[in-house]
Amino acid sequence: MGAGNWHGDCNSSSKTAAGRRVSEIEELGVPTTKIIVPSGHMGTMPFSVESFRAGVAERPDFIICDSGSCDIGPYPLGADIPPSAEAFQKHDLEHMLLAARELGVPMIVGSASDTGTDRGVDQYVRLIREIAKAHNLKPFKLAAIHTEMPVAALRERMNSGEIISGLNGRPDLDKDTLERTDRVVAVVGVEPIIAALKDGADVIICGRTCDVSIFAAPLILRGHSKADAYFAGKALECASFCAEPYRSKETVLGRIADDGVYLTAMSPLQRCTPVSVAAHAMYERANPFREHVPGGYLDMTNCRYEAVDEKTTRVTGQTFVEDDAIRVKIEGSGKIAERRIFIAGLRDPHTIENLDEVLRLARERVAAIFGPPEGKYSLHYHRYGRDGVMGELEPNPVMNPQEMCIIADVTANDPDTAEQVCHIAGKAILQARLPGVKGTAGIAGIFSDEVMHIQPAYEWTMNHLVKVDRADELSRLSFQTISA
Numbered sequence: 001m002g003a004g005n006w007h008g009d010c011n012s013s014s015k016t017a018a019g020r021r022v023s024e025i026e027e028l029g030v031p032t033t034k035i036i037v038p039s040g041h042m043g044t045m046p047f048s049v050e051s052f053r054a055g056v057a058e059r060p061d062f063i064i065c066d067s068g069s070c071d072i073g074p075y076p077l078g079a080d081i082p083p084s085a086e087a088f089q090k091h092d093l094e095h096m097l098l099a100a101r102e103l104g105v106p107m108i109v110g111s112a113s114d115t116g117t118d119r120g121v122d123q124y125v126r127l128i129r130e131i132a133k134a135h136n137l138k139p140f141k142l143a144a145i146h147t148e149m150p151v152a153a154l155r156e157r158m159n160s161g162e163i164i165s166g167l168n169g170r171p172d173l174d175k176d177t178l179e180r181t182d183r184v185v186a187v188v189g190v191e192p193i194i195a196a197l198k199d200g201a202d203v204i205i206c207g208r209t210c211d212v213s214i215f216a217a218p219l220i221l222r223g224h225s226k227a228d229a230y231f232a233g234k235a236l237e238c239a240s241f242c243a244e245p246y247r248s249k250e251t252v253l254g255r256i257a258d259d260g261v262y263l264t265a266m267s268p269l270q271r272c273t274p275v276s277v278a279a280h281a282m283y284e285r286a287n288p289f290r291e292h293v294p295g296g297y298l299d300m301t302n303c304r305y306e307a308v309d310e311k312t313t314r315v316t317g318q319t320f321v322e323d324d325a326i327r328v329k330i331e332g333s334g335k336i337a338e339r340r341i342f343i344a345g346l347r348d349p350h351t352i353e354n355l356d357e358v359l360r361l362a363r364e365r366v367a368a369i370f371g372p373p374e375g376k377y378s379l380h381y382h383r384y385g386r387d388g389v390m391g392e393l394e395p396n397p398v399m400n401p402q403e404m405c406i407i408a409d410v411t412a413n414d415p416d417t418a419e420q421v422c423h424i425a426g427k428a429i430l431q432a433r434l435p436g437v438k439g440t441a442g443i444a445g446i447f448s449d450e451v452m453h454i455q456p457a458y459e460w461t462m463n464h465l466v467k468v469d470r471a472d473e474l475s476r477l478s479f480q481t482i483s484a
Helices: 022-028 049-056 075-079 086-103 118-134 151-159 175-179 191-198 213-221 226-236 274-281 349-353 355-370 415-430
Strands: 033-037 062-068 107-114 140-146 183-187 203-206 252-257 260-265 290-293 296-299 304-309 312-316 319-322 326-346 377-384 404-412 457-468 476-482
Touching: 033 049, 033 213, 033 226, 049 086, 062 086, 062 118, 062 213, 075 183, 075 326, 075 457, 086 107, 086 118, 107 118, 107 213, 118 140, 118 203, 118 476, 140 191, 151 175, 151 183, 175 457, 191 203, 191 213, 191 476, 213 226, 226 252, 226 260, 226 274, 226 290, 226 296, 226 319, 274 304, 274 312, 326 415, 349 355, 355 377, 355 404, 355 415, 377 415, 404 415
Parallel strands: 033 062, 062 107, 107 203, 140 203
Antiparallel strands: 033 252, 140 476, 183 326, 252 260, 260 312, 290 296, 296 319, 304 312, 326 404, 326 457, 377 404
16 A cells, blocks of 8 residues: 555566466467455455465465555654564465465565565565475575665765655755655665566565555566556555455455456455446545556556456556656655653533633643743644544534543653653643633543653655666665575
8 A cells, every 4th residue: 555656677587486487478478367465454464364265276376465555654664663563464474475385376575564674675584484494395586675775875866966856746855854864765666576576586575665566567577568467456456445345454366368457356255346446446546547657657547347247347448658757756754753642531511612722721831831832842632522533624523522532742852851741731631720610620531640652753754756767776686595
């Protein structure tokens, strides 16, 4: 899930991981290719083994899964800490690896360990090695694709006069933003994956990867059109999100043939319908009909979605538009401040009716002790039950709900200041005195009479494009033999 852009290197080689020479595949013409996808984000929770084994029974040509997302926010990238539990990641990797070795087909994982940093790639390589040893697997060839970029490398580009252009309304990258950045990854495309397959890789562990590219790469290698290859990637990237009713972590089968892309739900409780597939094709797009990738974009304007049977939809009409240059998306994250929160519940109707005044008095109390926030701390009150999710954008705020949850959210440059400001910001809600209140017991029920420590605050510093001369310029491909 999340981002999309590019990268590459297409070294010629002797054999594919499935055992046929590339030249033999080309001589045979475009084959029908089957891919199974067990999860839209490996490791966030274990995927369904039942539907996965149903997919394995279809004897796919590739087993592929994405493992990353921007949805998790900037903290995991900036701090280089995975939000997913290693036990869940290992569960998914183990089932995929054993099935891939059982069938003798390649296994591809994108955006290793949530963010695709070098740490994530190395972690997944270690897990693959541990799994192979535990199951006494025969030796196989593993490709690792690292895509993390040194901040210094971007500094050199900027010092040479290169413009690193912003995406989605962001300004071009400037030096102040660069210096606020702790970690950067390039979001790769199909080329390094194709290179790994051409060199005979049985397992490919990718750094940060354009979601659709991990699926498009083997399809392009086997001779499918870029339009079908990238559409298959777009439809399959989140696995069972393209099926209905909604269920996550269920396997979906993609069959790419000369007459279109076929999508079939493997769970007995789901089906891929024209509506569910079309809805997912528009998912996470600024333009619902375009998916930008390195070297061009997938155009879904004229897609036709047809039900083949109760569980399968066929898609045709997609096209691919070539770009005049290769541009690689980069993602960057940097730490802003330390962060603390305080949670309080409100049930008193008089307090809820006068909540704005309660929070004004609380802010006043904080400022009286710590001074104005400018440059020292920030204080936000999230008002769940009224407009806690959308804030000022909420079109229909509930002004007098029965109960509310107030979260005081504080950031500061040092942990002591964050702790102290948050303590006062929370207790000040409890002790606010409104006209007409005669009791002294307090107006809020505190979830826990303490300041809660949460992860530091990070920001997305980069959502930009780097123009490259070679598609493989921002990636590093290496191989190793894994044996028990």
